Amino acid sequence: MPESGVGRYDNPLGQGHGFVFDGTNFTSVDVPGATLTVIKGINLAGNIVGYSAHAAGKSHGFLLSGGQFTTIDYSNSPYPPVRGSTATARLLASTTTPQGEFTGSS
Numbered sequence: 001m002p003e004s005g006v007g008r009y010d011n012p013l014g015q016g017h018g019f020v021f022d023g024t025n026f027t028s029v030d031v032p033g034a035t036l037t038v039i040k041g042i043n044l045a046g047n048i049v050g051y052s053a054h055a056a057g058k059s060h061g062f063l064l065s066g067g068q069f070t071t072i073d074y075s076n077s078p079y080p081p082v083r084g085s086t087a088t089a090r091l092l093a094s095t096t097t098p099q100g101e102f103t104g105s106s
Contacts, residue, residue, distance in 0.1 A: 006039035006048070018050055031062055031069055 004023045008016050018029040018039035030037045034052035042048045048064040049072075061072035 004042075006042050006050075008036075008038040018048075020048065029064065031060075 005021045007019055009019055010016050016036040016038065018031075018037035020027045020029060020039060020042060029039055029048060029050075031052035033054060035055055036053040037050065038052070039048055039050040041050070046065075049062065050064075051059055051061050053059045063070045063072055
């Protein structure tokens with residue numbers, strides 16, 4: 001059986017889209033209004049985490065759970081925080097502040 005996975009693909013126009021591969025089928029995932037969506041992880045409960053970029057240039061982390069997107073941002077950080085999700089739905093996050101300080105959490 002093929003392995004499952006998540007990630008990003010670019011269409012012929014160079015637009016980035018997130019995807020989930022369940023071992024058989026690919027499903028595109030796009031944050032509404034985003035110009036780029038990247039999927040970083042999915043847990044056993046099906047919660048999807050990643051980040052997106054918007055036309056204004058701002059990036060945001062997100063959680064997609066039960067069909068609902070939730071934005072996840074660290075205050076004062078120019079970078080999206082979400083890096084993955086554990087089996088118990090804890091989010092794994094890290095970012096760098098504008099001052100160059102690295103922070104992480106779970």
